[in-house]
Amino acid sequence: MEDALGHEITQLLQAWRRGDQGALDKLTPQVYRELHLAARRCMGRERDGHTLQTTALINELYVRLADLQLIDWQNRAHFFALCARQMRRILTDLARARRSHKRGEGAQAVLLDEAQVVSPQPTADLVALDDALNQLAKVDHRKSQVVVMRFFGGLSVEETAEVLKVSPDTVARDWRLAKAWLMRALSENKSDEA
């Protein structure tokens, strides 16, 4: 069954390459489904650290979906951008689900670190970040997109620029300001709760 789906995705990628922009939109639910299934499969079966494994599966899906020879790099960047948006949904949903699951044992925020694989960095609540991103989107849609691509999709500055059709310089500036903005939004929320 997975094969069939993989095949379908390949077909859509090919259709996309032929110029059928609609195929990109048809890809979205497929990508979501694949990512989500992978995440769900893992959730129940891993003894510990399942977030790590989920992330790993998503990586794997990237490798598999980003099949790579079929589309040129420009399109590929767009495809990753699409994955980035889906990953935001999934990771945030997972975090939300986990948070509600844990409620009662001392409502524990899901830290960004838990969605990450290596070395710690300043922590923030993934759910709160998602909310803050929604706020940012209202103020400046493009900056929120930059964050989605860079943080959830792992796109480089150049790739993000390619997707958003702006210069890498603009992306770098957007990124800088967006981070400061989000940092502030998150710290404000934290003090609200306190």
Place this chain on the structure above:
Amino acid sequence: MKPERWSKVESIFHKALEADESRRGSVIEESCAGDEALRREVESLLAHHRESASFIERPAFAGQVNTGGVRPVTAAATTRPDLRGVSVGHYRILEEIGFGGMGVVYKAEDSRLGRLVALKFLPEHMAADSVALERFRREARSASSLNHPNICTIYDFDLFEGQEFIAMEYLDGQTLAMYIAGLREVGTELVAKLGMPIAEALAAAHSKGLIHRDIKPGNIFVTQSGLVKVLDFGVAKLVQGSDKIAVTTLTDTNAITGTLPYMSPEQLRGENLDSRSDIYAFGIVLYEIATGQRLYSSSLPRLVDEILNRPASPPSSVNGNLSAKADDIILKCLAKDPEDRYQTAKEIAADLRHLSLRADLLRLQRESGTGKTRAVAKTKVKPANRLAIYAALIALIAAAALTVYLFRSQSSSLRVNPAEWTPITDFSDSVVSPALSPDGRILAFVRGDDPFFGKGEIYAKLLPDGEPVRLTHDGVAKMSPHFSLDGSRIYYTEVSNNWETWMVPVLGGEPRLILGNAEGLSWIGEHSILFSETKTGLHMALETANEDRTGVRDIYVPPRERGMAHRSALSPDRKSVLLTEMDNGGWLPCRLLPFDGSSVGQRVGPPEAECVDVAWSPDGKWMYFSANPGGRFHIWRERYPAGELQQVTSGATEEEGIAIAPDGASLITAVGTAQSAVMLHDARGERQISSEGYAESATFSPDGKKVFYSVPERAPAGQTVKGEQLYRVDLATGQSERVLAGALITGYSISPDGQKIVYSSLDKNEHSHLWRADLDLHSSPQQFMSPSDEDSPQFGADGLVYFRAAEGGKNFLYRMNQDGSGRSKMLQESINEVSGISPDGKWAVVSARPAKTGSLDFRTVIVPLEGGDPVTVCATVCYAGWTYGGNQFAVYLIQNAGQKTVFLPIPPGKVLPALPEGGIERAKPGSLGKGAKVFDGVAALRPHGGEYVSLRDSVHRNLYRIPLK
């Protein structure tokens, strides 16, 4: 905040950052020109900018490559005990000197020989894996036989309080990774001098048949005295588990960060490795010494692509100090095809030695001013066969496709007619996982909708007519109920944080935790059990033990670290076990193996299919499976020990779970049906008008008397659905008929007079073409000839045909007469989709990327075909258009909350509906204006009437008894 104000904030923010720290205050002061609020906003952002340096810099999925050689802290490492000062045999531990994925390393003193040693303790999760451990010991023994100045010597191998450790040569110095980071100017000579000992170490190991498999700067040591030593021979294999490691490594996040950039293309593809894979990794190391940077440093998805396909660039393009010969050596190591590389490390050592001499000569030349050589960029890398690589990668990851098994004998069919199935449960939701008591009188099952495991409760039902009784109430996911031998207790697996076996008495009572870390437990004797146990992470093995879990014995340990042995069944003769198995999250075909664990057995049941349930006939002559060759799960059976494979159930349903009656005359399974029905909603209420099981794309005929809908053609597994059959149902008689006999369509539109249809269909090369046909004349359809791909046909009210055509990689809106003449491009801008044409033919609903904003996102707009400004329908992609007669405008959109269809009335005398500014998604409930209707899901309104049709989809599972002949 208003956009103008925000852009002011933005520009001052960047201006301030670009200014000198000292001038920053005055820059802000000037730019804000007394606007205090503005100044506060900018300063607050600047303050948070300082804190945000590393904030969200690492992507959420962490595809970035870690640069360090030391692996991240694992759970095992963080909980390690402090062993300082402890005596481990005749070693006295002095201090901890490192830890990582391969364990903790201590500096220790060998009190007998009075020398310093390094003790490496294996991480617990690896030491717990007996198969891997045995392999590790074997490898360590051979590695310890290596006596080479450039290989870190292994002295000893022992146990301390149940923990495995290795005693080895103590090295004082740093890893090559750190050494490289400290280098400033690197020339050919240094590359050669650092590379030579590594090449010699590899040559020595390879000559004994040992492959390192994990050569990287973090595994190479440079001592204080400048000796180069390769570490961890034989250890790599333990970590990787087997030769075919790509899947494991790609999914093992720790491994990705450290190892992936050094993996050879064949390693990534999961092929068998030989010494040439080490040579490739060595090439990467040489490249890093030469240039100070990674050859491939992209984030993950691109990284794989690059390793497989991107030829290495010559190191001299980064470091101009390098000679052309250095380029040649390094690039030859890095050839994608092992055949094109150096075949032995010995050859590299020889070339490096020459290089070192040459470098000396060149330096002399340079110093005497006789001329400077400049490396010439050239590459000899053969482009890889992309298709083959792609295929290999897919095959790797879709683990089920890894192995091909042939039918051992002719397949035949038992195929019990569904008319003979007897329903046992009739829940409006779903029930799964049937189990029968040994006397066959009590049925246990899980009420829930996930046939593997999902939230649900255990029920018991006295057969044949007892009311189902609910036994559990905790809302936790459950699976695999089994009865005790006396039939008084039900054992089942709960899945919350862990796999746990619980028990509830059949007559009711408090459920009790029986065993932690035990899945799919069944009783195979008065005091013995069969179950699965997690070894580490995802690695789950099949075990047998006494009821108190003493005397545990491995029956089957999946060979790979992501392998899981799940549900199992012991044969009545107690010699064999049937097993369902997963690898890397996907189901494999089932396995038949000896109960004594003497071999890993063989695959049984339908080949190349996912197998999710197993059972034995009571006489032990048949093995039963639930598996999905062909795409749907059905019940299959096969003669034991070898013989005929038969299909037991078939059809449009899916059967999962198997409980065989003690007399062997029937089995109970959960039968699942996925349906999508066209529902008509009229004054009489709601009723189903399609009967094909799965229907889509419903729409009324222009006169409102008929409804068209399409039914996807089921494709064999692994193939894309090629199209749909079109049906038409007469609402007066309820009769439905196929409209375009045999044609598989991908889109259609009915002419306003209801006489004709245009549709799109894929040819055998998957190019899309348009066709037209008369609906009732039964003449054969005719194709509109065109060299380009065309689809999404729409009849305009004027009878003209609008459609979308691909042109130069983009889609455009076109129009033509019904005979195909007069083709013309209607919009110069490219579009994404076209979904509606206004009755006056002057407007089209298209989704497109707004040209001006540069945004990537599609918007759906009503665009005037004769020029002018478009009107936004949706801020995203949606489908919209006018109903027949043009008095309603329908919008179909998918939102997070689900699918919706919105109908907006068209005011008399107007063509366009009133739409909320910025798109229909922004409309608040109730703000769409009078006469607007909103439906969940896909709906179509009857022309000139209040009736509508909608699609209703559902999956139900209930238990049925299926007779066995």
